[in-house]
Amino acid sequence: MPDVLPNWSDCNQGRRCAPPRGPSPARRPGVRPGGRSRPAAAPAARDKRRIDLHTDGVVVREQYERLARHLQQDGREHVEMTxxxxxxxxxxxxxxxxxxxxxxxxxxxxxxxxxxxxxxxxARPDVAARQVTFIRG
Known part of the structure; x- marks a missing residue:
């Protein structure tokens, strides 16, 4: 019977190797088969109920809804804003x-x-002047 090495890292020497002790990498939490770690889940992915308003500098719908509330409270036919x-x-x-x-x-x-x-x-924007007019339709 061929030699069995006690150290898994010695397998590349052409001898039969003993498996590592403990659970196999595929059965360890957070480890993929082959021993690679899984990336950590993003906070929003862990809790789908959570609404994160600041996602890498991207403005999300809830922030734009502040503009809708502002326009609704203003109520004028034409609302000009920079x-x-x-x-x-x-x-x-x-x-x-x-x-x-x-x-x-x-x-x-x-x-x-x-x-x-x-x-x-x-919305009727004037990009050159950096202004927008909201017109009640």
């Missing part, structure tokens, strides 16, 4: 695309940020 005012209301910097592309302000219900539609407004 991008800086919008930023203060939502509590987070607008993404760069809001400053560059009027399409960001499009009245598309598929856009997360288009919460103004929920309260009956359309």
């Amino acid at each position: 991008f800086a005012q919008v930023t203060r209301i939502i509590g987070e910097e607008l993404p760069a695309s809001a400053y560059k592309h009027s399409a960001w302000w499009a009245s598309d219900p598929k856009h997360t940020q288009a919460v103004w539609l929920d309260v009956g407004y359309l």
